[in-house]
Amino acid sequence: MGILDGKVAIVTGAGQGLGRVEALELAKHGASVVVNDLGTDGAGGGSSEEPAKAVVAEIEAAGGKACSAFGDVADWDAAQRIVATAVDTFGDLNIMVNNAGFSRDGMIVKMDEDQWDSVIRVHLKGHFCMIRHTMGYWREKSKASGGEPLYGRLISTASDAFMMGNVGQPNYAAAKGGITYLTLSAAREVQRFGATANIVLPRARTRMTMTGPWASIFDEPEEGFDTFKPEHCAPVVAWLAGPNASNVSGNLLQVWGRQVRVFAPPVPALDHVNDEDWTVEELDKVLGGFFAGKEPIEDSFCLPMS
């Protein structure tokens, strides 16, 4: 018996990289998996049905159940068709893993409109379209059963790039911040169905991280533990999709290597109630005192590893 026997999952952007290993992992635990992918290049250009079909073949060769759903997650109608594929082929939809995306990095001062729009579209609108149509299906299912709790898991993919901001990725960081707050809002809304919504923050060696200024961080080591093998991230997605995570909702889980971190909601670094109404002079005393001696933001790569 697998923990996901009888469950139906969609994984978007599952033709390679993190989505591929997540689809394989869900299938290994018994889920029937709809493998979505548009088959783009690393900057979102072109399209091909082949990557998704190849992953379906891998899942079937390992004894699992899968079908492919070619399509653009950020296209409203295509997203609806991907959801319908799960229901029509496997009879239900329980687990929605949003993962598809690409990056088009650049400094703000050099970024053009298309770089901004395309990255916001694929990540933020892509997550919204898939979550929206999944929740539409769950709403109908819940109504038809007279409000019986259903088995539902929304799993979104953000990045620690959004938490601290990232030089050269303002579009990507903004999209991932949007995904986080979209998913936290969805977590509150899907409670009424008995479903959950969470966010994973992975770091892995994939096409996306094999180029760019930080590519060498992700290099496969000649010996020893391979921290950035994408396979390390997949079990966290399967666990969130599983029955023992039914009380886990509205959380951010960061995973790479053998490390997993659960982030607490933001807490104030200063919490001060003044005796007087605020004036610039009063703020200078309170905030000026708080920030005295602190350095401006550092130009570092996201969050450090421990």
Ligand SMILES: NC(=O)c1ccc[n+]([C@@H]2O[C@H](COP(=O)([O-])OP(=O)(O)OC[C@H]3O[C@@H](n4cnc5c(N)ncnc54)[C@H](O)[C@@H]3O)[C@@H](O)[C@H]2O)c1
């Ligand atoms: N690799 C990392 O370290 C890392 C870190 C943080 C977040 N992420 C996120 O993980 C996710 C997967 O990234 P990856 O590193 O595996 O990249 P990847 O390039 O290997 O895979 C992304 C997949 O998404 C597909 N895709 C692109 N646009 C699509 C669209 N409109 N509709 C459907 N499919 C589409 C591509 O064809 C590709 O197969 C992304 O959301 C990425 O932002 C990755």
